[in-house]
Amino acid sequence: MITAGIDMGSRSIKIVLLEDIQVEGAPQIKYGLKKPYLMLPGDLDADQAATIAFDNACREAGVDKGGVKRIYTTGAGRKQVAFATDSVTEMTAGAKGAVYLFPNVKTVVDVGAEEGRGIKADASGKATDFAGNEKCAAGAGSFAEAMSRALQLSLKEFGEYSLRSDKTIPMNAQCTVFAESEVVSLIHLNTPKEDIAKAVLDAVASRVCAMVRRVGIEKDVVLIGGMVHNVGFVASLKQAMDVDELLLPDHPEYVAALGCALLAAQTH
Amino acid sequence: MNAAVMQQNAVAEKKEYWRWEETAWVAPDKDWRAAKILSCGIDVGSVSSQAVLMADGELYGYNSMRTGSNSPDSARNALAGVMDKCGMKQEDIHYVVGTGYGRVNVPFAHRAITEIACHARGANYMGGSRVRTILDMGGQDCKAIHCDEKGKVTNFLMNDKCAAGTGRGMEVISDLMQIPIAELGARSFEVDEEPPAVSSVCVVFAKSEALGLLKAGWTKNKVVASYCQAMAERVVSLMERIGVEREFFITGGIAKNPGVVKRIERIIGIEALKTEYDSQIAGALGAALFGYTLVQKGQAKQG
Numbered sequence: 001m002i003t004a005g006i007d008m009g010s011r012s013i014k015i016v017l018l019e020d021i022q023v024e025g026a027p028q029i030k031y032g033l034k035k036p037y038l039m040l041p042g043d044l045d046a047d048q049a050a051t052i053a054f055d056n057a058c059r060e061a062g063v064d065k066g067g068v069k070r071i072y073t074t075g076a077g078r079k080q081v082a083f084a085t086d087s088v089t090e091m092t093a094g095a096k097g098a099v100y101l102f103p104n105v106k107t108v109v110d111v112g113a114e115e116g117r118g119i120k121a122d123a124s125g126k127a128t129d130f131a132g133n134e135k136c137a138a139g140a141g142s143f144a145e146a147m148s149r150a151l152q153l154s155l156k157e158f159g160e161y162s163l164r165s166d167k168t169i170p171m172n173a174q175c176t177v178f179a180e181s182e183v184v185s186l187i188h189l190n191t192p193k194e195d196i197a198k199a200v201l202d203a204v205a206s207r208v209c210a211m212v213r214r215v216g217i218e219k220d221v222v223l224i225g226g227m228v229h230n231v232g233f234v235a236s237l238k239q240a241m242d243v244d245e246l247l248l249p250d251h252p253e254y255v256a257a258l259g260c261a262l263l264a265a266q267t268h
Numbered sequence: 269m270n271a272a273v274m275q276q277n278a279v280a281e282k283k284e285y286w287r288w289e290e291t292a293w294v295a296p297d298k299d300w301r302a303a304k305i306l307s308c309g310i311d312v313g314s315v316s317s318q319a320v321l322m323a324d325g326e327l328y329g330y331n332s333m334r335t336g337s338n339s340p341d342s343a344r345n346a347l348a349g350v351m352d353k354c355g356m357k358q359e360d361i362h363y364v365v366g367t368g369y370g371r372v373n374v375p376f377a378h379r380a381i382t383e384i385a386c387h388a389r390g391a392n393y394m395g396g397s398r399v400r401t402i403l404d405m406g407g408q409d410c411k412a413i414h415c416d417e418k419g420k421v422t423n424f425l426m427n428d429k430c431a432a433g434t435g436r437g438m439e440v441i442s443d444l445m446q447i448p449i450a451e452l453g454a455r456s457f458e459v460d461e462e463p464p465a466v467s468s469v470c471v472v473f474a475k476s477e478a479l480g481l482l483k484a485g486w487t488k489n490k491v492v493a494s495y496c497q498a499m500a501e502r503v504v505s506l507m508e509r510i511g512v513e514r515e516f517f518i519t520g521g522i523a524k525n526p527g528v529v530k531r532i533e534r535i536i537g538i539e540a541l542k543t544e545y546d547s548q549i550a551g552a553l554g555a556a557l558f559g560y561t562l563v564q565k566g567q568a569k570q571g
Contacts, residue, residue: 010476114473136430137472146472176472177431177440178408188337 002030002063003070005260006054006084007093007253008046008077011113012226014254015057017068018261027265029258031061046080054083070264074256076114088263090256091119091127097259098222099125102247106218109237110256111208111227113141118212125259131214137176139207141227146176147200150183151193155230162197162232169199179203197232205236217241228252286439287334288316288449288521291546294329294353300360303328305563307363309386309555310343310377312370315407315435316521318552319346321356325560327393329354330549335407339370343377363563365555369408381558383551384413384424387519390554392419395517395541403507403532403540404550405522407435412507419554425510431471433502435521438528440471441495444478445488449525456493456527463490465498474498492527500531507536516540523547 007014017031044052050073058065073084074093081087090110098108099121108119108127116139117132137143148158169191173179179200186196204227221243227233228248238246249255300306303323311318313335320330331349336342343366351357358376366374367386374380383404391402392415402413409428415421431437442449463486468474478491486494499522518540522528524547533539545553 135468136470142472174429175431176470177436181436185337 001069001265002067003261003264004054004057004068004072005093005257005262005264006050006071006073006075006081007257007260008050008073008075008081009112009253010076010115012253013049013053014257015053016254016257016261017057017061017063018258018265020265027262030063031057046077047082050077050081051083070267072260072264074260085264086267088260089127090115091117091130091132093256093259093263094224095119095121095127095259096125096262097255097257098224098249099123100258100262101249101255102220102222104220105222105247107212107215107221109208109212109221109223109241110225111139111141111204111223111233112225113145116140116204116208116211116225118208118215120215120218125262129215131211133207133211138174138179139204139211141225143176143179143204144200144227144230144233146180147183148197150180151187151196153193153197158197159201159230159232159234161194162201163235165192165194165198167195167198168202169195171199171203174207198236201230201232201236202240205233205240208237209240212241217243219243220245220247222247222249224249224252224255226253283446285442285446285448290331290333292329292331292349292353293546294350295327298323298326298328300328300354300356305363305560306356306361307556307559307563308347308361308365309552309557309559310346310364310366310374311368311383311386311549311551311555312339312342312346312366312374313368313383313407313551314409316548317342317346317368317370318549319343319350320549320552320556321350321354321361322553322556322560325557327545327553330546330552332546332548335370339373340375342370343374363559365559365562367551367555378559379562381555384411384426385421386551386554386558387411388413388415388421388554389419389557390550390552391415391517391519392417393553393557394519394543394545394547394550395515398515399517399541400513401507401511401516403503403516403518405433405435405503405518405520405528407521410434410503410506412503412510414510414513423510425506427506430469432469432474433499433506437471437474437499438522438525440475441478441492444475445492447488447492452492452496453525453527453529455489456496457530458489459487459493462497463494465501466491466494469498469502496525496527497531499528500535503528504532504535512536512538514538517543519547519550521548
């Protein structure tokens with residue numbers, strides 16, 4: 001049986017195709033991990049974009065589209081996919097995917113483009129509690145993105161620069177819009193880019209950490225979502241949460257999509 | 269894309285739509301040399317700075333400009349802008365009160381007073397003793413203030429954490445829509461029907477939502493209307509937490525944007541008092557009034 005999980009994020013679409021081969025447990029991942037995901041094209045609506053992404057995924061995985069038994073969606077645009085069988089929340093999908101990859105995980109931190117959240121998960125991968133902020137860009141990837149633009153650094157460089165700094169400059173502004181002016185004034189004061197990058201990522205980490213604290217930080221802790229790729233953020237978050245180890249999946253953007261596909265496979 | 273269009277776009281990109289007009293004014297029929305007490309209020313805000321001169325407790329002149337990269341220079345420039353217009357020197361002024369975000373960084377001020385107190389005092393002068401509720405919509409914050417008939421603050425609430433509902437948020441939208449900020453209000457009424465507010469609170473998210481609406485075929489005016497409505501709803505929710513009491517007065521830069529003001533009036537069902545004064549000078553005006561009173565009472569450090 002083949003199932004699909006589609007994560008309709010605010011910026012990009014992530015798809016995982018799963019073949020449940022019914023032997024000795026582990027289902028086989030047919031498509032998703034390691035494959036480039038589709039950035040959400042601005043001129044298409046969510047359903048059209050999902051159709052294109054899904055067609056591509058099936059073709060590349062050599063899977064017959066009609067043979068996909070169930071398609072579950074998650075993410076900001078999860079209700080807008082007409083061909084989906086069902087949809088689940090980001091919390092449900094994230095917890096499921098994370099616990100599948102790391103069975104001992106209790107706390108899932110999910111930082112994507114427009115949302116950051118902390119999720120409490122039980123051993124079966126069920127989300128039991130969560131705290132997040134979907135109203136404000138502070139504490140999400142777009143905050144870091146806006147600041148890297150102000151610093152004229154690529155997102156990759158941004159994280160690397162931050163790692164080279166050992167200074168702690170507190171950012172006063174919480175709002176992304178205000179923080180941008182604050183970054184500009186730091187640039188004018190000839191503050192090294194390394195230190196500014198760290199100040200920004202420390203600020204995002206502290207906001208995210210405050211959300212995760214609301215559900216409680218219990219080991220093992222895993223970080224999922226696109227911000228995993230920012231090495232500076234990972235370091236800042238580890239420090240903010242005061243944990244020795246922060247688990248990082250190899251393909252952090254796909255964890256929610258994977259959770260979706262798993263849930264679709266386990267529905268009877 | 270042909271070269272001409274590309275060039276046009278390049279020019280469009282360079283234009284600073286958010287840039288609002290800086291103004292300086294001096295009372296044409298008065299002479300400061302005849303005044304017994306000259307007081308000055310300097311409001312160094314996060315986005316704009318104002319200097320107000322008062323001759324014997326009456327408004328004499330003011331200057332409103334963009335805040336520079338450091339507060340002392342912004343204060344000096346704001347004051348110089350109005351003094352140059354009437355040949356005054358700094359030593360002619362008896363008392364200077366600093367207010368606003370950068371109030372402790374006004375090097376020549378005799379005293380610093382919070383902008384909440386100053387806005388209430390200024391609104392009391394501009395709108396009269398009837399004013400009870402003041403909405404100050406500034407560059408990077410928004411305050412709802414209650415005051416008594418003397419302009420003394422009795423209660424206030426503020427949002428300074430989030431750009432939604434502030435002038436800075438409006439500047440972002442102005443740039444995004446490529447419409448000069450002073451025209452946004454009028455443009456927001458050039459719509460066939462009033463659209464609902466954009467659903468995002470955060471300016472960063474509202475920006476992407478606005479782009480999505482344009483792609484979905486909305487006109488720029490309709491998007492601006494939708495954003496003005498969101499801003500109005502946002503500040504009304506702040507005001508409602510302390511209660512709106514008549515009369516109601518709006519200070520700060522956004523008071524000049526009818527797109528937001530009329531929508532606020534529509535939601536709360538109360539019209540804001542109109543004034544002939546520039547709404548942006550309320551803080552500095554209040555500061556200058558405090559300065560005048562202090563001199564009068566002989567409490568000034570130099571008398």
